[in-house]
Amino acid sequence: xxxxxxxxxxxxxxxxxxxxxxxxxxxxxxxxxxxxxxxxxxxxxxxxxxxxxxxxxxxxxxxxxxxxxxxxxxx
Amino acid sequence: xxxxxxxxxxxxxxxxxxxxxxxxxxxxxxxxxxxxxxxxxxxxxxxxxxxxxxxxxxxxxxxxxxxxxxxxxxxxxxxxxxxxxxxxxxxxxxxxxxxxxxxxxxxxxxxxxxxxxxxxxxxxxxxxxxxxxxxxxxxxxxxxxxxxxxxxxxxxxxxxxxxxxxxxxxxxxxxxxxxxxxxxxxxxxxxxxxxxxxxxxxxxxxxxxxxxxxxxxxxxxxxxxxxxxxxxxxxxxxxxxxxxxxxxxxxxxxxxxxxxxxxxxxxxxxxxxxxxxxxxxxxxxxxxxxxxxxxxxxxxxxxxxxxxxxxxxxxxxxxxxxxxxxxxxxxxxxxxxxxxxxxxxxxxxxxxxxxxxxxxxxxxxxxxxxxxxxxxxxxxx
Amino acid sequence: xxxxxxxxxxxxxxxxxxxxxxxxxxxxxxxxxxxxxxxxxxxxxxxxxxxxxxxxxxxxxxxxxxxxxxxxxxxxxxxxxxxxxxxxxxxxxxxxxxxxxxxxxxxxxxxxxxxxxxxxxxxxxxxxxxxxxxxxxxxxxxxxxxxxxxxxxxxxxxxxxxxxxxxxxxxxxxxxxxxxxxxxxxxxxxxxxxxxxxxxxxxxxxxxxxxxxxxxxxxxxxxxxxxxxxxxxxxxxxxxxxxxxxxxxxxxxxxxxxxxxxxxxxxxxxxxxxx
Ligand SMILES: Cc1ncc(C[n+]2csc(CCOP(=O)(O)OP(=O)(O)O)c2C)c(N)n1
Ligand code: SF4
Ligand code: SF4
Ligand code: SF4
Numbered sequence: 001x002x003x004x005x006x007x008x009x010x011x012x013x014x015x016x017x018x019x020x021x022x023x024x025x026x027x028x029x030x031x032x033x034x035x036x037x038x039x040x041x042x043x044x045x046x047x048x049x050x051x052x053x054x055x056x057x058x059x060x061x062x063x064x065x066x067x068x069x070x071x072x073x074x075x
Numbered sequence: 076x077x078x079x080x081x082x083x084x085x086x087x088x089x090x091x092x093x094x095x096x097x098x099x100x101x102x103x104x105x106x107x108x109x110x111x112x113x114x115x116x117x118x119x120x121x122x123x124x125x126x127x128x129x130x131x132x133x134x135x136x137x138x139x140x141x142x143x144x145x146x147x148x149x150x151x152x153x154x155x156x157x158x159x160x161x162x163x164x165x166x167x168x169x170x171x172x173x174x175x176x177x178x179x180x181x182x183x184x185x186x187x188x189x190x191x192x193x194x195x196x197x198x199x200x201x202x203x204x205x206x207x208x209x210x211x212x213x214x215x216x217x218x219x220x221x222x223x224x225x226x227x228x229x230x231x232x233x234x235x236x237x238x239x240x241x242x243x244x245x246x247x248x249x250x251x252x253x254x255x256x257x258x259x260x261x262x263x264x265x266x267x268x269x270x271x272x273x274x275x276x277x278x279x280x281x282x283x284x285x286x287x288x289x290x291x292x293x294x295x296x297x298x299x300x301x302x303x304x305x306x307x308x309x310x311x312x313x314x315x316x317x318x319x320x321x322x323x324x325x326x327x328x329x330x331x332x333x334x335x336x337x338x339x340x341x342x343x344x345x346x347x348x349x350x351x352x353x354x355x356x357x358x359x360x361x362x363x364x365x366x367x368x369x370x371x372x373x374x375x376x377x378x379x380x381x382x383x384x385x386x387x388x389x390x391x392x393x394x395x396x397x398x399x400x401x402x403x404x405x406x407x408x409x410x411x412x413x414x415x416x417x418x419x420x421x422x423x424x425x426x427x428x429x430x431x432x433x434x435x436x437x438x439x440x441x442x443x444x445x446x447x448x449x450x451x452x453x454x455x456x
Numbered sequence: 457x458x459x460x461x462x463x464x465x466x467x468x469x470x471x472x473x474x475x476x477x478x479x480x481x482x483x484x485x486x487x488x489x490x491x492x493x494x495x496x497x498x499x500x501x502x503x504x505x506x507x508x509x510x511x512x513x514x515x516x517x518x519x520x521x522x523x524x525x526x527x528x529x530x531x532x533x534x535x536x537x538x539x540x541x542x543x544x545x546x547x548x549x550x551x552x553x554x555x556x557x558x559x560x561x562x563x564x565x566x567x568x569x570x571x572x573x574x575x576x577x578x579x580x581x582x583x584x585x586x587x588x589x590x591x592x593x594x595x596x597x598x599x600x601x602x603x604x605x606x607x608x609x610x611x612x613x614x615x616x617x618x619x620x621x622x623x624x625x626x627x628x629x630x631x632x633x634x635x636x637x638x639x640x641x642x643x644x645x646x647x648x649x650x651x652x653x654x655x656x657x658x659x660x661x662x663x664x665x666x667x668x669x670x671x672x673x674x675x676x677x678x679x680x681x682x683x684x685x686x687x688x689x690x691x692x693x694x695x696x697x698x699x700x701x702x703x704x705x706x707x708x709x710x711x712x713x714x715x716x717x718x719x720x721x722x723x724x725x726x727x728x729x730x731x
Contacts, residue, residue, distance in 0.1 A: 009475070011475075012475060014674075015481070050489065052486070053484070053485025053486045055464050055468065055474075055489060058461045102543075103542070103543050105539065124725050124726065125726060127726070129543060129721065131542060131717075134567075141565075142536065142539035143539060144539065145508075145540040145541075145543070148540060149539065149540045150543065150544060151543040167532075168529065171529055299503060299506070303522055303524050303525075304524070305525045305526075306526045307519070307526075308527065308529060309527065314471055317527075
């Protein structure tokens with residue numbers, strides 16, 4: 001399973017990662033920080049990570065799902 | 076074996092400037108045409124490709140100095156040349172070069188201003204602008220040649236000083252010196268002492284870009300050499316990162332001044348003529364110093380005890396040298412092609428030691444020896 | 457592998473304090489990550505890259521990344537870039553500018569850098585406003601918008617940065633939004649590879665000021681606006697000018713070849729004048 005990690009120290013609670021996750025994996029907590037609510041739904045598309053203006057979210061991809069998706073920049 | 080004799084060549088001031096620049100190692104020129112400095116640009120356009128250097132005509136003078144600073148950061152000794160209106164436009168980047176400590180040389184062949192002014196006549200009216208034209212406290216070095224050979228020589232020195240202190244250096248030249256032709260014997264490249272900016276002596280991991288190594292002048296690698304660092308016009312810490320910390324801001328501005336002021340004694344460049352017993356000493360620079368020399372010779376023939384100090388460095392002002400003159404003369408005469416710019420500085424440090432007289436001409440024509448002689452005779456008593 | 461973490465460690469300056477200075481949700485950070493990601497996948501080493509900015513919020517970008525970085529004066533990034541590229545053509549020269557930076561105060565430099573075709577990859581972060589100075593109008597602020605300097609509504613028309621770049625001679629002209637991150641990365645990659653002057657307009661959100669005049673109240677709404685109004689170059693071709701009103705055309709707008717300044721200058725090297 002993909003693991004999504006949030007660095008609270010750098011996160012500015014903009015909500016972008018939550019709003020644009022295609023599979024509603026993330027949710028805001030009471031202070032607006034993203035928390036992982038539905039980890040099993042994460043496809044590892046990396047969109048949350050790529051759109052985070054603060055380098056505050058990291059998707060640790062499960063090796064199997066790594067091939068089909070991900071950044072078009074390379075690999 | 077016959078020794079090679081260096082031939083005398085007839086050069087225009089602006090040509091001599093280019094020769095000096097190339098010999099000093101200048102390999103990047105960016106500029107914008109303007110009278111009476113244009114020849115420097117045109118000769119650079121012809122010569123740079125042959126010297127494996129870069130010439131580029133930019134869209135204006137702000138861009139010219141921007142490109143010059145960029146090239147210097149990439150490791151090239153670089154310069155530009157202009158006149159009053161262009162010099163005004165360059166002020167923003169003179170401040171940048173001063174703050175970011177990027178060596179570069181700027182030639183200002185002066186015209187009378189303000190504004191478009193008198194494009195083709197001699198003037199010395201940018202003395203104060205060269206000192207304080209860009210905003211904020213900043214150090215600056217300004218040199219003023221009074222002959223074709225000196226234009227060559229001081230151009231070489233301008234590069235040396237800018238490299239040594241990592242600071243912009245300005246050559247303030249009047250139209251007469253820029254356009255006159257004189258026979259000169261140029262030295263060989265090997266006989267000249269050429270200075271280069273201090274290079275880091277530590278590996279990149281240890282390099283701290285704006286740390287003071289003791290000399291006040293931090294080591295400067297070229298972009299691309301492996302020393303990745305940040306350059307900004309903002310106040311910065313020793314790593315080059317922007318800061319507003321009082322304990323970082325103040326030391327920076329003091330270091331910028333001190334790196335040059337610690338060497339004031341080395342920066343007293345002048346020619347003295349018949350000053351030992353002079354009752355009146357003329358303080359002059361540029362083309363006016365030439366007229367003054369003639370006037371002093373004629374006055375001496377008439378038995379007047381007068382002398383001349385020809386200033387090669389205008390800024391930092393040679394306080395020590397001038398103080399000596401003020402101490403030992405009864406009167407000092409400061410002839411200038413402006414409304415009174417260096418005389419103002421002379422008066423400032425005079426502190427009533429002697430009488431400071433001025434002779435200012437602002438009608439677009441040079442000061443003639445006879446005019447200076449007449450004044451000397453009038454005030455000699 | 458941990459993607460962003462790897463980028464963070466490899467490219468962000470560890471000696472620099474984070475989080476960065478930009479406001480919550482500001483698009484500049486999204487662009488910064490895309491740039492770093494593309495460079496990570498490219499052949500360039502960190503030593504090869506010179507990243508140059510002007511002044512503005514976008515001007516603060518270079519300080520965070522571990523390249524040769526240069527924060528110049530307002531509007532003049534391209535002049536420094538020109539000097540650097542010509543003095544050492546082996547360097548990969550990249551500029552990052554704001555909209556006011558690039559086409560107001562720096563407009564003339566922009567036009568002439570494009571005309572000369574010096575090899576510079578230039579990225580313009582267009583947030584339609586002067587962010588750093590507090591939300592005044594820029595040359596890309598829409599007509600009618602209320603800004604800090606147009607309290608009764610902007611009476612000036614805005615202009616199209618890409619059309620300006622095309623007319624001036626840029627060899628690659630493209631546009632993306634920060635919402636379209638994958639496209640953004642692809643276009644950044646193309647711009648870096650182009651052997652001439654390339655322009656990528658990056659439509660970005662100033663969450664603090666632009667939102668106000670577009671009546672968009674959060675970073676999320678602003679990204680939705682980018683998503684909803686963007687239209688690809690291919691689709692745009694089938695629409696009339698009135699249908700395109702208010703749309704953001706994204707993709708490659710111009711891709712052509714022209715000898716660049718440096719190649720032409722090379723042919724002069726060694727020339728000696730007889731004069
Ligand atoms: C010569 C000069 N004029 C004005 C300023 C003040 N100033 C700083 S940033 C800026 C505008 C920034 O807007 P933009 O270029 O669109 O970049 P943004 O902040 O939106 O990223 C201005 C006017 C300056 N620094 N220098
Ligand atoms: S990687 Fe994709 S699916 Fe997973 S949380 Fe991020 S945006 Fe959602
Ligand atoms: S996008 Fe980044 S900064 Fe914004 S809420 Fe998510 S993790 Fe935080
Ligand atoms: S003011 Fe606007 S452009 Fe500047 S950092 Fe904030 S959101 Fe970004």
